[in-house]
Amino acid sequence: MSHRPDHDIADDTDQHLDTDQLAAALVEQTTAFTEAVAGADWDAPVPTCPAWQLRVLVGHIGQEHRWMSDIVRTGGASPVPDPHHAEPPADWRGWLRDGAAGLVDAVWTVGADTPVWTFVGPRPARFWLRRATHDTTLHRVDAALHAAVPYRLPPRLAADAITELLQLLRLLALPAAEGLRPTAAKLRGQGETMRIVTTDVGTSPHTVTAWLVTRTPEGLTWQSDTGGVADVEVSGTAQDLLLVLARRLPPTRVSVDGQAALLHHWLEHSLL
Template identity: 55%
Template sequence: MTQTDIDRLASGLLAQTAAFADAVDGADWDAFVPTCPEWRLRVLVGHLGQAPRWAAGIVRGGSADGIPDPHEAMPPQDWRTWLLAGASELVEAVLAVGPDTPVWTLVGPGPASFWLRQATHDTSVHAVDAALPAGVPYALEPDLAADAVTQYLELLSSPAAATLKPAVALLWGAGSIGLRPSEESIEGWVITCTPTGVSWRRGPGSTDVTVTGAVEDLLLVLMRRLPPQRVAIDGDERLFDHWLAHSAL
């Protein structure tokens, strides 16, 4: 990644952490989050406080053992500062070691920038999780939303995907899906579910089903935060439903 890419991810992480904090401020932290139905809002707050700190430890050469349990998190009284400090800690760790420094990642060895990218996009989606029940606006910048789609497809197409999430193997051999952003400046994606895995590429192409919409909506439908009706689906709708049912990471 270039320094511009790193700076963009860093600014995105800090902005979306602040947006998340705004959305949960004054909300009922004991309420379940509709788009994360197994988690109460306070657990989501705990996750976004713990996860970047855990990732920063990995970036600095620490152990990947002991994934923090957000149910055990105890956000301090000044929880907003705590959230923003965690995001800043990860940014600073990546900059300190260098974004290309090899580290452990969820799918094998990778650059330290993996964790900054992962945290930025994870936080963006969780900011939407908080905004939807609160009835407050949310906004994902198109370039970051597009990169989130790309990262999601990179993870799904990795050799480790079916080991991490066995349901992913049910996609193999299912057919092809085109994702077409309505923004002319953003190139689309072609996903091919081969008999041995998931592959993808950027650009146009003939597919069994084509899904069209604003890139923000495409991402949030893929993440199962918005219903499929939010986008236009042309072709084999059952294939896209099958994809949504088995592509969660």
């Protein structure tokens, strides 16, 4: 088995997408989100975000991009806004488009490597571009499932989202971070391991096709992984793996070998 060192969220060596690609993906996924919600019932609850109506989800996307832009431009902390307070304007398409473009512009203006505030400590400005891209991608799927329209995520985009999800959960599972997501503390363990294996991501430098996650009493560790045995192995396309790990699709969409109860426990406590 070959491993690379355990990674911090500020380490970009395992990003599948560079800053230019993240910027393009944010614009593309925002456009896809817009297309998915255009003909849907905005007053109906979103099945994969049951506490929200579709109009709240639309408001959240436009509001979130602007909130992140302000953080990037000022570098300072900002309280998380309430999506219920974000009423989409009449030109909601332009509003969503301008929000995504504004975040991209903010990152390029201040510099992608410039440290700014984040909820896990100072990080390069690209942190927010990456966070926005993957959150928008998941909500694009939420909207597509709600509207019963087809969707397809590029494998490298989905794989990068898996890496980011693991990086965030690693930090949220630390004892010092329990106040942010208390349930993430239950992801700590006694050495249990889970392999996540993609079946459709091509091999190239700095591309991860499999991850080995270990649960310890102090928190989570994860490593890019090229083989070996784990307590549970989850495999499938990068898209399906991401959507299962993000609790948008049931585990039956992927192959699960070994102790399935470990996967179900992970899913129960890993929602961001």
